[in-house]
Amino acid sequence: MTPAARVAAAIEILDLVLSGDPAERCLTTWARNNRFAGSKDRAAIRDHVFDALRCRESFARLGGSAGGRGLMIGACRAEGRDLAEVFSGIGHAPTPLSPEEEQALLGPVPEGVELLDWPEWLVPRLKDDLGADFGPVSLAQRERAPVFLRVNLAKCTREDAQAQLRCDDIDAEPHPAALSALKVTRGARKLRNARAYQEGSVELQDLASQIAIEALPLEGVSRVLDYCAGGGGKALALAAHAPHLKIDAHDIDAGRMKDLPVRAGRAGTRINVLLPETVAGEWDMVLIDAPCSGSGTWRRTPDAKWALTPARLDELVRLQDRILREAQAYVGPGGYLVYMTCSLLKCENDQQAQKVSVNPEWEWIDHRQLTTQDGSDGFFYSIFKRVAE
Numbered sequence: 001m002t003p004a005a006r007v008a009a010a011i012e013i014l015d016l017v018l019s020g021d022p023a024e025r026c027l028t029t030w031a032r033n034n035r036f037a038g039s040k041d042r043a044a045i046r047d048h049v050f051d052a053l054r055c056r057e058s059f060a061r062l063g064g065s066a067g068g069r070g071l072m073i074g075a076c077r078a079e080g081r082d083l084a085e086v087f088s089g090i091g092h093a094p095t096p097l098s099p100e101e102e103q104a105l106l107g108p109v110p111e112g113v114e115l116l117d118w119p120e121w122l123v124p125r126l127k128d129d130l131g132a133d134f135g136p137v138s139l140a141q142r143e144r145a146p147v148f149l150r151v152n153l154a155k156c157t158r159e160d161a162q163a164q165l166r167c168d169d170i171d172a173e174p175h176p177a178a179l180s181a182l183k184v185t186r187g188a189r190k191l192r193n194a195r196a197y198q199e200g201s202v203e204l205q206d207l208a209s210q211i212a213i214e215a216l217p218l219e220g221v222s223r224v225l226d227y228c229a230g231g232g233g234k235a236l237a238l239a240a241h242a243p244h245l246k247i248d249a250h251d252i253d254a255g256r257m258k259d260l261p262v263r264a265g266r267a268g269t270r271i272n273v274l275l276p277e278t279v280a281g282e283w284d285m286v287l288i289d290a291p292c293s294g295s296g297t298w299r300r301t302p303d304a305k306w307a308l309t310p311a312r313l314d315e316l317v318r319l320q321d322r323i324l325r326e327a328q329a330y331v332g333p334g335g336y337l338v339y340m341t342c343s344l345l346k347c348e349n350d351q352q353a354q355k356v357s358v359n360p361e362w363e364w365i366d367h368r369q370l371t372t373q374d375g376s377d378g379f380f381y382s383i384f385k386r387v388a389e
């Protein structure tokens with residue numbers, strides 16, 4: 001495909017995403033219906049779609065309209081590309097700009113807060129919550145996220161993993177903030193077929209999750225309940241970090257954990273999957289990786305950024321309250337309650353932790369808000385110790 005034909009494909013896909021379909025699904029369906037597109041074409045189209053969604057407001061302003069075509073006109077302008085060359089109508093290129101479209105480009109260019117590409121209603125909150133980091137974090141959130149790998153230290157060293165990756169033409173460098181972290185510097189698209197990935201030596205996992213897992217106090221801990229296990233990212237990271245642990249995984253939606261036994265097998269570890277009605281007893285540590293706005297990961301899921309509403313955020317906060325209350329009951333005396341989100345918002349993070357801390361039964365021993373300033377996604381963790389009776 002020519003570069004212009006890729007832009008035309010991105011416009012078609014963006015129109016579907018903007019009508020409410022999830023971006024990943026639209027990209028998969030497009031690829032299935034357009035088998036002529038090679039892997040490089042699919043990757044380039046994907047980048048166009050995600051870049052445009054990340055910068056939706058500023059690109060719409062630059063492109064003169066908020067549809068797929070407007071966003072891609074804006075994207076091309078932002079990159080300094082020659083619009084007449086891309087929008088030529090030749091072959092599979094998008095049609096030339098109409099006089100109305102040309103006229104719309106004469107409007108004001110985005111400025112100030114518009115350039116930060118946050119949903120407008122969130123801006124005051126984020127300014128308060130991020131303080132001095134608001135500017136740099138906002139700008140970083142408009143960029144593509146780096147690719148991080150978690151080395152399965154139960155299976156190999158970080159150096160071994162690097163060497164294995166190099167055999168598949170992938171370069172990755174250690175990140176100082178977590179013992180297990182490698183940042184991919186070249187060849188990220190080859191990862192899923194790489195031997196190190198297929199054999200479970202490395203997993204895709206952001207730096208923040210790895211930092212949080214390595215921060216857990218594990219002295220005296222032998223049984224852990226991952227209460228919101230989902231696909232098992234945290235449970236698997238913990239199993240690799242501390243192979244002596246017996247880890248039980250639970251999720252209200254058992255279907256989300258369906259691949260967990262296979263993933264655990266591939267990683268050479270074992271996670272015991274519990275059915276929702278069968279959770280009973282006490283654990284030394286209960287981990288809550290709570291459902292949240294995902295605002296810290298919007299670089300990777302930019303369509304979610306525009307889908308969040310104030311009502312949905314309130315609903316999530318209430319759900320987090322409920323889960324926090326439920327899960328406390330499963331922590332034995334002297335045990336730990338760990339609360340995590342991939343959010344940047346205080347109402348989902350600090351303020352939730354504050355509610356636990358007012359209970360004298362819980363000693364608040366650690367917490368941290370991570371942002372792009374740490375090189376990672378936005379993430380929060382908070383650790384409480386249940387006062388022994």
Ligand SMILES: C[S@@+](CC[C@H](N)C(=O)[O-])C[C@H]1O[C@@H](n2cnc3c(N)ncnc32)[C@H](O)[C@@H]1O
Pocket residue numbers: 227228229230231232233234235250251252253256289290291292319323
């Ligand atoms: C952020 S995701 C977990 C991601 C997962 N821990 C990982 O690292 O891959 C949150 C999970 O919480 C689950 N969940 C939602 N409400 C719940 C509840 N009341 N009890 C337990 N799990 C719940 C969701 O089904 C979802 O899988």
